[in-house]
Amino acid sequence: MSLLSLSSPGWGGVLLMGLLMSLQVAIGGYLLGLLIGIGGAAGKLWGGPILRDLLEVYTTVVRGVPELVLILILYYAGTDAVNQLMQLLGLPAVDISGLTAGIFVIGVVQGAYSTEVLRGAILAVPPGQLEAARAYGMSPLLSLRRITFPAMLPYAIPGLSNLWLIATKDTALLAVVGFAELTLVTRQAAGTTKAFLTFFLAAGALYLMVTLVSNLIIGIIEKRARRGFARPEGAA
Amino acid sequence: MDKVDRQINADGEGNMTDKAQAIEVRDLYKRFGPLEVLKGVSLSASQGDVIALIGGSGSGKSTFLRCINMLELPTAGSVTIHGETIEMKQDGHGGLMPANRRQIQRIRTKLGMVFQSFNLWQHMTVLQNVIEVPVHVLGQPKDQAIAVAETLLRRVGLYEKRDAYPAFLSGGQQQRAAIARALAIQPLVMLFDEPTSALDPELVGEVLSVIGDLARENRTMILVTHEMKFARQVASHVIYLHGGVIEEQGPPEAIFENPQSERLKKFISSIH
Amino acid sequence: MDKVDRQINADGEGNMTDKAQAIEVRDLYKRFGPLEVLKGVSLSASQGDVIALIGGSGSGKSTFLRCINMLELPTAGSVTIHGETIEMKQDGHGGLMPANRRQIQRIRTKLGMVFQSFNLWQHMTVLQNVIEVPVHVLGQPKDQAIAVAETLLRRVGLYEKRDAYPAFLSGGQQQRAAIARALAIQPLVMLFDEPTSALDPELVGEVLSVIGDLARENRTMILVTHEMKFARQVASHVIYLHGGVIEEQGPPEAIFENPQSERLKKFISSIH
Amino acid sequence: QEVKVGVDSGPYPPFSSPDASGKWVGWEIEIMDALCAEAKLKCVLTPLAFDGLIPALTSKKIDAIMSSMSITDERKKMIDFSDKYYNTPTAVIGPKGVKFEPTAEGLKGKIIGVQVSTIHAEYAQKYFGKAVSEIKEYQTQDEANADLAAGRLDAIQADLITLDAFLKTDAGKACCELKGNVKDDPAILGSGVGVGLRKEDTAMKDKFNAAIKAIRTNGTYDTISKKYFDFNIYGK
Amino acid sequence: MSEVTAIPAYQAPKARSLFEPHRIFLMVLFAIILLSMAWFMRWDWIPKYQTRLLWGIWETIVMLFSTAIAGFILAVPLGLVQVTGPKPLAWLARGFCTLIRGTPLLLQLWLLYYGLGSLFAQYPEIRQSFLWPYLRQAWPYGFAALTISFAAYEGEVMRGAFAGVPKGELEAAKAYGMGRFTMFRRIWLPRAIQRTLPTLTGETVIQLKSTPLVATVTVVDVYAVISKVRQDTFLTYEPLLLLAAIYLILTGILVFSFRQLEKRIPNRGV
Numbered sequence A: 001m002s003l004l005s006l007s008s009p010g011w012g013g014v015l016l017m018g019l020l021m022s023l024q025v026a027i028g029g030y031l032l033g034l035l036i037g038i039g040g041a042a043g044k045l046w047g048g049p050i051l052r053d054l055l056e057v058y059t060t061v062v063r064g065v066p067e068l069v070l071i072l073i074l075y076y077a078g079t080d081a082v083n084q085l086m087q088l089l090g091l092p093a094v095d096i097s098g099l100t101a102g103i104f105v106i107g108v109v110q111g112a113y114s115t116e117v118l119r120g121a122i123l124a125v126p127p128g129q130l131e132a133a134r135a136y137g138m139s140p141l142l143s144l145r146r147i148t149f150p151a152m153l154p155y156a157i158p159g160l161s162n163l164w165l166i167a168t169k170d171t172a173l174l175a176v177v178g179f180a181e182l183t184l185v186t187r188q189a190a191g192t193t194k195a196f197l198t199f200f201l202a203a204g205a206l207y208l209m210v211t212l213v214s215n216l217i218i219g220i221i222e223k224r225a226r227r228g229f230a231r232p233e234g235a236a
Numbered sequence B, C: 001m002d003k004v005d006r007q008i009n010a011d012g013e014g015n016m017t018d019k020a021q022a023i024e025v026r027d028l029y030k031r032f033g034p035l036e037v038l039k040g041v042s043l044s045a046s047q048g049d050v051i052a053l054i055g056g057s058g059s060g061k062s063t064f065l066r067c068i069n070m071l072e073l074p075t076a077g078s079v080t081i082h083g084e085t086i087e088m089k090q091d092g093h094g095g096l097m098p099a100n101r102r103q104i105q106r107i108r109t110k111l112g113m114v115f116q117s118f119n120l121w122q123h124m125t126v127l128q129n130v131i132e133v134p135v136h137v138l139g140q141p142k143d144q145a146i147a148v149a150e151t152l153l154r155r156v157g158l159y160e161k162r163d164a165y166p167a168f169l170s171g172g173q174q175q176r177a178a179i180a181r182a183l184a185i186q187p188l189v190m191l192f193d194e195p196t197s198a199l200d201p202e203l204v205g206e207v208l209s210v211i212g213d214l215a216r217e218n219r220t221m222i223l224v225t226h227e228m229k230f231a232r233q234v235a236s237h238v239i240y241l242h243g244g245v246i247e248e249q250g251p252p253e254a255i256f257e258n259p260q261s262e263r264l265k266k267f268i269s270s271i272h
Numbered sequence D: 001q002e003v004k005v006g007v008d009s010g011p012y013p014p015f016s017s018p019d020a021s022g023k024w025v026g027w028e029i030e031i032m033d034a035l036c037a038e039a040k041l042k043c044v045l046t047p048l049a050f051d052g053l054i055p056a057l058t059s060k061k062i063d064a065i066m067s068s069m070s071i072t073d074e075r076k077k078m079i080d081f082s083d084k085y086y087n088t089p090t091a092v093i094g095p096k097g098v099k100f101e102p103t104a105e106g107l108k109g110k111i112i113g114v115q116v117s118t119i120h121a122e123y124a125q126k127y128f129g130k131a132v133s134e135i136k137e138y139q140t141q142d143e144a145n146a147d148l149a150a151g152r153l154d155a156i157q158a159d160l161i162t163l164d165a166f167l168k169t170d171a172g173k174a175c176c177e178l179k180g181n182v183k184d185d186p187a188i189l190g191s192g193v194g195v196g197l198r199k200e201d202t203a204m205k206d207k208f209n210a211a212i213k214a215i216r217t218n219g220t221y222d223t224i225s226k227k228y229f230d231f232n233i234y235g236k
Numbered sequence E: 001m002s003e004v005t006a007i008p009a010y011q012a013p014k015a016r017s018l019f020e021p022h023r024i025f026l027m028v029l030f031a032i033i034l035l036s037m038a039w040f041m042r043w044d045w046i047p048k049y050q051t052r053l054l055w056g057i058w059e060t061i062v063m064l065f066s067t068a069i070a071g072f073i074l075a076v077p078l079g080l081v082q083v084t085g086p087k088p089l090a091w092l093a094r095g096f097c098t099l100i101r102g103t104p105l106l107l108q109l110w111l112l113y114y115g116l117g118s119l120f121a122q123y124p125e126i127r128q129s130f131l132w133p134y135l136r137q138a139w140p141y142g143f144a145a146l147t148i149s150f151a152a153y154e155g156e157v158m159r160g161a162f163a164g165v166p167k168g169e170l171e172a173a174k175a176y177g178m179g180r181f182t183m184f185r186r187i188w189l190p191r192a193i194q195r196t197l198p199t200l201t202g203e204t205v206i207q208l209k210s211t212p213l214v215a216t217v218t219v220v221d222v223y224a225v226i227s228k229v230r231q232d233t234f235l236t237y238e239p240l241l242l243l244a245a246i247y248l249i250l251t252g253i254l255v256f257s258f259r260q261l262e263k264r265i266p267n268r269g270v
């Protein structure tokens, strides 16, 4: 247990820092993903044929290619490309930080998944409700904000909450670029001290805490979102 | 019946031209896949007119209403609201598509609609449903919108249910909420799709008087209904839709007491 | 009005007892939170009876129907179908709950229902909707069920739409599909919740004749409707619901021509 | 001149591992400091995934690798190496109470574990591949050790120092013992561990070679090694 | 009115052609990228690893389908009891989903394999039993961990889907005397699946990309083979690109087949 104490001989502080880093990337990536997802779902449902095809390529490719490959390509090939461009322009080389790359990659990946979650949820909204919005002259944006979005939330929340939990754990991928997030520091602590069980359980507990807190918040949001929906109760 | 014939049918009424033109629908066609539902329907209404649209189930009444505000894109034809024609262009698959979304949006704010299936927003209470468009589309101050909404809800007898969600209302209550929602935007033209189907006779009377009030305010209404008595009391002009075309039209007395076409005669006789 | 009084009201009709009892509802109470919708409603019907339930919007007609097949659990009261009383027990919150799910299920197969909001299964075509219960609940062979279904669909004029999904049907077509679905199970007792609200007069006539046929086959029907003329033509007994209780009941002639209570008089007068 | 030196972000005690305050410690880290001081280079330690070290080197994210990377012909196709700075023999361990030699006959019919893509994996494939019933490849050495302790392996082949460290832990002491060193094959087992460098970076290579020679002769190398090992780690 | 608009002949709502201009453009672009990759990069290692790669792909596919199917079968009751089950069961299911979704899959796998697995090893009774040859292998643990994880994530999705089926449609089923199971099988489940399909596709693709974790317990899937190639050859991009291509093709097949399922029940446009 002393291994987990917060100050130096113990690794608790390192783990907490790792958690903080993970959360930073996860929140950034998730929000970016949500933005992309909203645009993507709207584009897939209401966009022109070209946009729809492009989005289909995006969601298929990004979901299909393992995140690890994406992050390596972006981090190595991408920085190379950016720096060559900078050189051509006579500018000094930039160093894309692990954090930026991480948020970007996780955001792009999450965007592809949320596009599909949101599309499914929007399709689940009874079409009449959206028709009513249009019939009264709501602009697409307004009806998205006032009607579509709140009406589809109950259908989207489970999928979106899954994505959030996946985001918190996908940060582990950034270990390949040496980004000190929770999974990596856990492995380091465990490997150094050989106290595998202790550290893996500790990390598990930290993740679980994040989940429980998230569940609490999601629960509140979901409760609000489900107002007005008659639940299918017992199968009496 | 050929096209020219229909054309004459549609424009043949003289008594409509003395007031400003509110709606003008020309030669509307609508096809769902292989099924041609509307085969050239025209209609014109002046301000303050109440036009009743009658016809068998599945004859395309709802489709026609929905084409007027472009919820359903017509295959061919044009719609003009208060002098402004909705711009359409070919969509490349033998149909039309809107050329100018903004314009449609603007025109739609002048059109109210009560849907056959109500289409209340399930995530909002009755009151929120009613004030939604006034506040968020028309930009009215919220207090004012609430005041208007409460008056309307009182009128349709739904004041006590203003904070209930639609899923917990009876059929008739939902329909009244839908009517209040459409009235709240005070549209120039109101499209009613069977607005009394779930209402008891007393409430039907109330809706009747609402429609009368609207007409007196010089608003225009198109009303789909299966209740012939109701149509007769309220309409200034009745259109009988059959087989995708206007089979017969005229003032209510003529239609109900002296129908010309065989089809309409049969239809009227079944009211007994 | 106290309980004993109501009891007499409900049982006071002599002409129902000469045939076998089909439905017997006693003293039904139903409360939604603070709102008491039914305050002791009793009803009894013999085989072949057609009972029309009329009343204002929100008066609890649908709730009453839904309590008969236990879709809504009554707060108090009992329901007996063809001599079998549905077993209920206290749920510990001042309401009732079913004591025997099997029994309810079995009884429900004898009850057909046409919902006010149709409730067609959206993931099935019209034909699939109609054969679903015969095949998967009653265990009829599929061919036979299809044959029956097609006959029914022809009768309600929906044969061409048998392979369409409900979302693509007009309101009246959906309602007809819902009627066909309920008829396909050939129930002993049929509960109709405003089965003609979306139908044109010709189809109303058709439904009328369907109901007549059912009555001749000695099936029992309870019919909620807002169309008084329809109620009058079809019903053997009319019940007027108001304020959660039966305000008045009797044979159609008595109710419509010689209403006793002030409330009913006002209701009837608004039909004009 | 600043030199970014890449090390495996996974801990590899006693060579390189982070301590609880996040500082990297170990024999290899001290050697690195000594080399850099000798060559007058300002070295910046950069932890990365082991997989990512060579790509990072070639894409100039780092300038040198010091992460117990053996000098092999395959690797030489991609990068260059300095002279070796240590070399340890390869050994086999197994459960207590079962006697066998670390040879093909001795391992006949057994399940042997190695770390994936190491020189040991290649060696085991070549010399024991036909005799043993299965070669299981593990992502990390710790996992192989755990499986040996759990009875799912009959033997592990790895670097003597790593195995020695495992045998000194409680789990190691309880279950297993050293079975002996395997016959050397320099073609596979390589000629020791060197500093990985870019091929075109010959100046850097010269500096490291000179520095290695210098600390070997001035006694720094031995002083550091004595703190960690009680035998000659440089090898022959 | 003379300008009687001739309405254009009806054109059947054809499936959109593959050969619309922008699609051709995309395909050409793709072909160029592919060709330049083939030309400028090193692929000479493929023949050497060919059989192992094929085995790896097979292993991945088997892992994916077996765990997704088993996981889905578990997910259905997990979602259902949360919506309608008795309170204790609902809490149990909810707790299970939270626990599994809340902790990394790697940790679960690790606990199962190195924790539980080595516990088994300590009991001679188990070591002697006929189960031991299986328990000694890695795939049962990989299978169990992946199945549980899929069940938990998908259980959450199914919960939303079950709750979202319009109440009226269930009432109709009840009113006609459908048994609880029949109603579930014929109405509730198909309706729930129908509206959860797009999300289900995503979850399955995520599952595909979770399968590499089994490599940590020595199951050799395609990802493990590619890792080996990378570590053997020190090529940075080529093996990863091949891996990406393999996963892309698998994803493409998944997405396409799920989209076909989606299309089986038409949806009125939104």
Ligand SMILES: Nc1ncnc2c1ncn2[C@@H]1O[C@H](COP(=O)(O)OP(=O)(O)OP(=O)(O)O)[C@@H](O)[C@H]1O
Pocket: B161, B167, B168, B169, B170, B171, B172, B173, B198, B200, C032, C035, C037, C055, C056, C057, C058, C059, C060, C061, C062, C063, C064, C116
């Ligand atoms: N689930 C519910 N929760 C709360 N209140 C409800 C619920 N269902 C119905 N009510 C209320 O109970 C009352 C009776 O509803 P019911 O649907 O039985 O009316 P109805 O007589 O069928 O009316 P209508 O003719 O409009 O269909 C209404 O005031 C309604 O708002």
Ligand SMILES: Nc1ncnc2c1ncn2[C@@H]1O[C@H](COP(=O)(O)OP(=O)(O)OP(=O)(O)O)[C@@H](O)[C@H]1O
Pocket: B032, B035, B037, B055, B056, B057, B058, B059, B060, B061, B062, B063, B064, B116, C161, C167, C168, C169, C170, C171, C172, C173, C198, C200, E268
């Ligand atoms: N989205 C659609 N796709 C295909 N066919 C449709 C669609 N909407 C309506 N139809 C068909 O078009 C015809 C006309 O439908 P519409 O809803 O306009 O009828 P209606 O006159 O309003 O009938 P009702 O009185 O029953 O409401 C019907 O046969 C219907 O099945």
Ligand SMILES: [Mg+2]
Pocket: B061, B062, B063, B116, B193, C170, C171, C172
């Ligand atoms: Mg209609």
Ligand SMILES: [Mg+2]
Pocket: B170, B171, B172, C061, C062, C063, C116, C193
């Ligand atoms: Mg009702």
